[in-house]
Amino acid sequence: MDERWNEIPMPTEAEKDAAVAQILDAGLPVRTGLWHTLTQTLQAVGLRTLFFGEADCLFLSALCLLLCLLPAAAAAARQGPLGPMLFLLSPALYAALHLLTGWKEAQSGTLEWRRTCRISLSTMIALRMLIFGSVSVLVCVPANLLLWYLAGGEVSLFWMMALSVSSLCLYGVVSLYCLRLRGIAGLLAAPAVWSALGTVPLLWERAARWLNGVPAVLFCLLTAAALVLYVLELHRFCRRYTEGGTIYAL
Secondary structure, three states, X not given: OHHHHHHOOOOOHHHHHHHHHHHHHHHOOOOOXXXXXXXXXXXXHHHHHHOOOOHHHHHHHHHHHHHHHHHHHHHHHHHOOOHHHHHHHOOHXXXXXXXXXXXXXXXXXXXXXXXXXXXXHHHHHHHHHHHHHHHHHHHHHHXXXXXXXXXXXXXXXXXXXXXXHHHHHHHHHHHHHHOOOOOHHHHHHHHHHHHHHHHHHHHOHHHHHXXXXXXXXXXXXXXXXXXXXXXXXHHHHHHOOOOOXXXXXX
C-alpha cells in the first residue's frame, strides 16, 4: 500500500503556481477602468432605475432653485458685487439634489433595496453624481446670463461663468472627500463646510474684494485641477467596498 502511495505523481512547483493563478483568475473579478464601469452600469440599469423614486426630490430641488436661490442672487446682483454670492450659490442645486435624494432613500428604504442588487451601489451613486454635476453646469449658463443682465453688464460674463463652474467643481471635490465619513455626517459635512467657507466673503469685505479681483484664467486653472481631483476621488469611491450596510454616501 505504501509503495502505491509513493507512485502517485505529485505536481511540480510550476504546476502548483499555474493552478493557483488559474484559481485566482477565476475567482477574482477583473478590474476595469472607471469610465468603462460607469458606462456598463448605465447600460445595465438605465436612467429610470438609476433615479427610481427620486422624482419628487428632483422637482423640489428645481423649485428651490427657481423660488429661493435665483431671487436671492438677483437681489445681490442689483445691490453689490456678484462674486461672493456666485461663489456660495453656484453649487446649491448640486447640493440640494444630493441631500434630498440621500434623505429620501434613507427614509423610504430604497437604499437597502439598492444594496441587494447585483449592480454596485457606489457605481450607481457615482453615476448620479456625474449627472447632477453636468445638469448643474448647464443650469449655470442661463443663470449667469440672467444675473449678468440684471447687473447691467458691468461684470464680465466669462469671469462669472469661470467663477461659477470653479466653485461647483470645488464643491464636488469637497463632497467626495466628505463621503469618507460614516452615516449622516458624510452627507451633511460638505454643505456645512461650504456654507462656512462661502459666508466669509459675504461678511468680510476684504475677502470679497480679493475674490472679485481674481482673474478668470485662474478660475479656469482651478476648475481643471478640481476636475482631476474629482475623477481620482470618484475612482476611489467606486472601488470602496462597505460591509453591513453602515456606510451611505452620495
